[in-house]
Structure formats: C-alpha cells, structure tokens
Amino acid sequence: MPHVPAPTLADRIEDLLPQTQCTKCGYAGCRPYAEAIADGSAAINQCPPGGSEGIARLAHLLGRPVIALNPANGVERPRTVAVIDEALCIGCTLCIQACPVDAILGAAKQMHTVLGDLCTGCDLCVAPCPVDCIAMVPVTTTTGWQAWTQQQADEARARHDFRSARLQRERHENDARLLAKAAAKLREVEAEPTLSAEALAERDRKRAIIQAAIERARIKREQVE
Template identity: 55%
Template sequence: MRLLPQTQCGHCGFDNCRMYAEAIATANADINRCATGGQTGIHMLAELLNVCEPVLDASCGVEKPYAIAEIDESRCTGCTLCLQTCPVDAIVGTGKMMHTVISSCCTGCERCLERCPMDCIEMKPVSGKKTGWDAWSFRQAQQARERYERRSFRLQQEKENESVRPSALTDKSRKSDTLRKIMERAKARSKTPGTMA
C-alpha cells in the first residue's frame, strides 16, 4: 500500500487506495491502474512484485502534474456536497456559507469536481511539469492516508451515534410516558374523596 499515492481518487476503479492495494496483492487487479502514481508508481510496483512493467491503463486517467482544488468562493452556494465528498476533509465550510480548500491537505483527487453543482471548483497545477511520484512524496502520501483514516473513523462514529440516537429517544419517550402516567394517577387520587392530596 505504501507504493500507492493515497490520494483516494478512485480513478483506478476502487473506492480507495487500500482496496486497490488489496486487489493487487490478491492478483485481482493489474498494477497499471494508478494514474496519480504514474509510470514511476507502476515501475515500483512491478519491481516489488517481480513482474513486467506495463504502461498506464488509459481508462484510469492520464499521468499529469499534481494539482489542488480551488473554489471560486463568489460562486459557491454552500451546498456542502464537496465537503461530503472530499476523502481527506480538505474542504471546510458550513451549509449555505462559502467553502474553501485547505491546500496543504488537498490530494488532488478531483472527487469534488464531479459533485459540485455550481461548477465553481477548478484544479490548479502546483508541481510544474513534475508528475506521478516526482510530484508527490511518500510523506504526503502518509499524511493523506492518515487524514483519510481519521475521516473514515469520524464517519463511522457519526453513523454509530445516529443508530444509538433513536433508541435514546425511545428511552426518553418511555420515561416521559411513565412520568405522565404517574402524574395522571396522582391527579386522579387527589380528586378522589377521602384520599389525601
């Protein structure tokens, strides 16, 4: 997995870099599907696995300079679709307010481009003519993987909290119902002649 750039772009046909790495490890995917890692990445995988080095599968994209997302804040409506889509939480903002990209966290995955209904996101090249692993470092890949894992953990926690919430409401509802019945009995007793109020 270390030889994949960890951009979590999905261009390889897998949802994330780990899934692609596992598919390679079990011989269920070719090693030439990562356009972000480029030919250098394919070369490193071929050496590791002791196989012939194929060319990049064009159906997975083209090798190009590293670019980061940039939001035209004047056109952003704050729909939050890009926030929900970013696999590394590199976009910040809140509903109905403009959003912005934390450029040092953006992996250039382009997932936000596909989701933006306002077409207000552009990719800005930042690596000059460098592509693949010449434009992206192992340190950046490690940081991207860590951000992706933190986001995945946060989303899982939110999902679990959502599933707990209905039962908490049910408990609260039961308690309210019990309290209501106790109050009704107390009222009824206070109205009955011969009982103490």
C-alpha cells in the same frame, strides 16, 4: 514490548501508492486497491496519480513486468489542487462531503475554501458542485510520483484514515440515538390504553413496525462491527 505484526502484502503495496484516495483505480480508495492487487483481482497499472513510476515500484515489489498505465483509468498528469471560486460558492457542503481527506473548510450556506497544502488533487469535489465553482489547478510540472513526496502521501493517508474513523463513529452515535428513540417509542406504545379491539390491533401494528425497525438497526450495526 508489544508484538508488532509483520506488514502484509497489502500493507506493502499500499505503502507504494500516493494516497490521493481518488478512486480512479476503480476502487473506493488506496487500501481497497492495494488489497485487490494483493489477492490478484486488480492489475498494477490502474493508478494514474502514481503514474509510470508507481507501476514500476509495484512491479519491483511483486516481481512482475512493468506495463503501461491503463488508459481506462486515466492519464498521468501534474499534481493539481482544487480551487473554489468563492464568489460563486453557495455553501451547499457537497464538496466537503466528497473530500476524502478533509481538505475543505466551510459550513452550510457559507463560503467554502480549500486548504491547498492538504488537497490531494483527487477531483472528487468537482462533480458534486451544483454551480461549477471548483477548478483543478496544476501545482507541479512533474507527473506521477515525481509530483509527490512520501511525506505528503503519508500525511494524506493519515487524514483519510482519521476521517474514515470519524465518520464511522458518527454513524454509530447516530444509530444509537435512533435505537434509543425507537425504544422510547415502543415503551410509549406499550403504555397506550387498549379500550377496544381496534385500539388493540393498532397498538400491535405499531409495536410490530417499531420492533422490525429496531431489529434492522441491530443487524446493520452487527454487520458494520
């Protein structure tokens, strides 16, 4: 059997977060927040969706005292889901781009709709909407972890991770296409006749611009990888 590494402290912390990916903690998602707690750069009371129970779970894991939720990060509240007023939706796709768990369906210039069972209530789709057609509607009377199940959290994390992997793959594919176009353009420039000193200088200028663009793209890909 392949060796399965023991979970890191960040892994164990992440398991205790509700996986809304809402960024209310001040980090880009639940995983970065878990890593920040693990390295001591973030406190355990920055997750409004987890609420007081979430803080208590983290305190127990880390052997720290239970503290109140930091009001700078928000307030504990019932779980909500996004609802789109389909009569007002203009199909701009900004909400789709903002959703961290792919819970919104639609296409450009077509009406969008939210898959309520998949929505984590992160609120991230509300601000980008240019026509204010998205409302967050409470679906529980309980708050914090009492409004969630572990299964919901696990499924939300899986969707978030799948989306992140898809976006990264699409970026790589787009970068590869751009590099191929740049290489083709460079070959085209190299094949240009040089009938005058001016034409030669222009060819060298084009070559330098394209080579610089290719080098920037190469460095960017290496940094991502």
